[in-house]
Amino acid sequence: MHDTQLVMxxxxxxxxxxxxxxxxxxxxxxxxxxxxRNGQLIGEAGEMRxxxxxxxxxxxxxxIAATGGLAKIVGEDEFPVHFHQGQRxxxxxxxxxxxxxxxxxxxxxxxxxxxxxRVKKAGAQLARVFEEIQKKSDQGQGRGAGTxxxxxxxxxxxxLFSV
Amino acid sequence: xxxxxxxxxxxxCKIVYYGPGLCGKTTNLQYIYNKTNPDLKGKMISLATExxxxxxxxxxxxxxxxxxxxxxxxxxxxxxxxVFYDASRKLILKGVDGVVFVADSQVxxxxxxxxxxxxxxxxxxxxxxxxxxxxCVVQYNKRDLPNAADLDEMKRLLNPxxxxxxxxxxxxxxxxxxxxxxxxxxxxRDLKQMSR
Numbered sequence: 131m132h133d134t135q136l137v138m139x140x141x142x143x144x145x146x147x148x149x150x151x152x153x154x155x156x157x158x159x160x161x162x163x164x165x166x167r168n169g170q171l172i173g174e175a176g177e178m179r180x181x182x183x184x185x186x187x188x189x190x191x192x193x194i195a196a197t198g199g200l201a202k203i204v205g206e207d208e209f210p211v212h213f214h215q216g217q218r219x220x221x222x223x224x225x226x227x228x229x230x231x232x233x234x235x236x237x238x239x240x241x242x243x244x245x246x247x248r249v250k251k252a253g254a255q256l257a258r259v260f261e262e263i264q265k266k267s268d269q270g271q272g273r274g275a276g277t278x279x280x281x282x283x284x285x286x287x288x289x290l291f292s293v
Numbered sequence: 294x295x296x297x298x299x300x301x302x303x304x305x306c307k308i309v310y311y312g313p314g315l316c317g318k319t320t321n322l323q324y325i326y327n328k329t330n331p332d333l334k335g336k337m338i339s340l341a342t343e344x345x346x347x348x349x350x351x352x353x354x355x356x357x358x359x360x361x362x363x364x365x366x367x368x369x370x371x372x373x374x375x376v377f378y379d380a381s382r383k384l385i386l387k388g389v390d391g392v393v394f395v396a397d398s399q400v401x402x403x404x405x406x407x408x409x410x411x412x413x414x415x416x417x418x419x420x421x422x423x424x425x426x427x428x429c430v431v432q433y434n435k436r437d438l439p440n441a442a443d444l445d446e447m448k449r450l451l452n453p454x455x456x457x458x459x460x461x462x463x464x465x466x467x468x469x470x471x472x473x474x475x476x477x478x479x480x481x482r483d484l485k486q487m488s489r
Contacts, residue, residue, distance in 0.1 A: 135487065136296045143300035168388030169352075169368065170296040170305045184335045184354045188368065192340070192349060195384035278361035279297075279304075280488035287481045290358045290365060291474050 136166060137267060143173065145259045149252050150175035153232075157248035158240035160219065163233040164256065165190050167225070178235060190223060190231055198225075213242065224249050227257040294388040295484055303364045306480045307388055308473075311413045312395035313405035314346070314374035317434040320463040321395060322353045322369055325473060328466065329355065347373040350385050357477065367477055374409065383416045391428040391480040392417075393472055395463075396451050398433050398441040406451055428479030431458040432472045437465070 138146075150162040154176040161176030163183065169191035171183050197209045212223040222234040222245045232253055234245050296305040310318040319339065326337045335354035342348050351371040356364060372382040394413060396406045414424045431452045435441060444460065452458050457475045461468025 135294055137299070138297070139299045143298070166296060166388075168294055168296070168307060172296075172298075182336055184368075185338055185352070188338065188352045188354075192384075195387065196349070196381070199380050199384055278363060279484050282361055282481065282485050284482075286360050287478050290360060290477070290481075 135267070136170075136263070138172065138263060139266075142259060142263050146173040146256065147175065149255045149259070153234065153248055153252040156252075157234060157236065157245045159234045159236045159245065161233075161235040162252075163187070163190070163235075165231040165233060167191060167194065167229050167231060172230070176235070186233070190233055193223065194225055194231055211246075222246070222249060224253055226253045227260055230256060230260050232256060295390050295480070297363075301364075302362060303366060304360070304484070305366045305368060306390040306477075306484075307368045307370065308391045308393065308476055308480065309386060309389045310369065310371040310393045310395055311382070311386075311409065312374055312434075313397055313402060313409040314376070316374060316395045316397035316402070316406075316409075317461075317463040318371040318374060318395050319345075319347055319351050321393070321432070321434075321461075321469050321472070322351050322371055324463055324466045324469045325355065325369070326353055328470075333357070346375065347371055348378075349373065349381050360481070365481070367480075369473075376408075379412065379416070382412070383419060386416055386420050386422075389417075389420075389422070389427070390483070391430075391476040392424075393430055393432055393476050394451070395432045395434050396447060398435045398447065399438055400440050400442045403442055403447075403450065406447075410451055425454065428476060428483055429456055430472055430475045430479065431456060432461045432463075432468060433458065434461045434463050434468075436460045436467075437462040 146164055150164060150173050153162045159176060161178030163174045164172040165187040166172055169188040171187035174183060201209045208225055210225040214221040219235055219237050224232045226232055236245055310321055312318050333356045338352040340349035353369040355367045370385050372385045417424050433447050459468040459472045463469055
């Protein structure tokens with residue numbers, strides 16, 4: 131079965147934001163990004179605002195997808211934790227609950243050990259938030275019932291292309 | 294798998310351009326990129342080999358405007374067309390909302406087109422999708438070439454169910470936006486259906 135549609139309400143977003151902001155502080159990170167496995171950016175926090183987050187999300191998802199493929203070849207389910215070391219900045223990428231990707235960017239103000247430790251806690255919190263989102267979706271609340279999209283007309287769609 | 298974000302009032306959808314090697318998938322995205330208002334597009338990413346063959350994917354984020362107060366964003370991806378990159382193609386189809394099958398009109402590429410379409414059906418199936426149910430359009434690219442196959446014959450072979458299809462010459466832009474609009478329309482209509 132393929133993934134269900136992801137619908138995120140304001141209250142969900144606020145919970146995700148709270149976890150990412152706390153992680154920035156606790157891990158001394160430059161930036162924290164939460165990305166859907168399909169490459170959509172869900173939330174961000176930290177001092178890296180202004181960077182191309184759309185590309186970051188898409189490439190992170192590509193990276194997770196490629197290593198996931200590699201994992202299957204060698205008989206693993208996933209490689210859920212990735213670490214990329216740069217000259218100044220480093221990337222710590224974690225796959226959470228098989229669906230959400232947590233990206234932490236950090237420099238010499240932090241350390242891999244500290245990031246790992248803090249990501250573990252934040253990851254568990256995010257997993258719970260996304261479990262709730264999934265639950266809502268399964269109950270039909272998040273499947274778009276009552277969303278503005280139920281009411282869109284062909285004219286609305288055509289208007290998108292008329293500009 | 295579309296992503297509806299009530300917090301930022303955005304809806305994001307994923308469209309994948311599929312087709313045999315050198316059929317013009319990347320050229321479609323490059324044309325869209327070049328002709329789109331800079332305010333509406335993000336950076337185009339091409340993960341390609343030194344000889345500019347797509348290695349993993351091309352990616353182009355595009356904003357189409359608002360619908361019922363929600364910003365609609367489409368993420369356009371291409372797959373690597375060469376046969377041996379099948380593992381990568383499967384990964385890119387994950388979470389897809391709409392597919393553009395780009396066919397190469399040259400007579401000698403007809404077998405490659407058929408093989409690629411079959412590969413698309415199979416890879417979608419592995420992800421839990423049915424090619425006959427997902428929003429899909431067909432583009433007959435390279436119609437300007439002297440060795441282009443008969444259009445009716447291409448339709449018979451590649452589009453027996455008569456889904457929306459378009460003749461194109463992606464290098465000059467003919468049919469590129471028509472194709473994109475048709476698949477985007479299909480995706481939004483699916484979204485409407487799902488919301489009911």
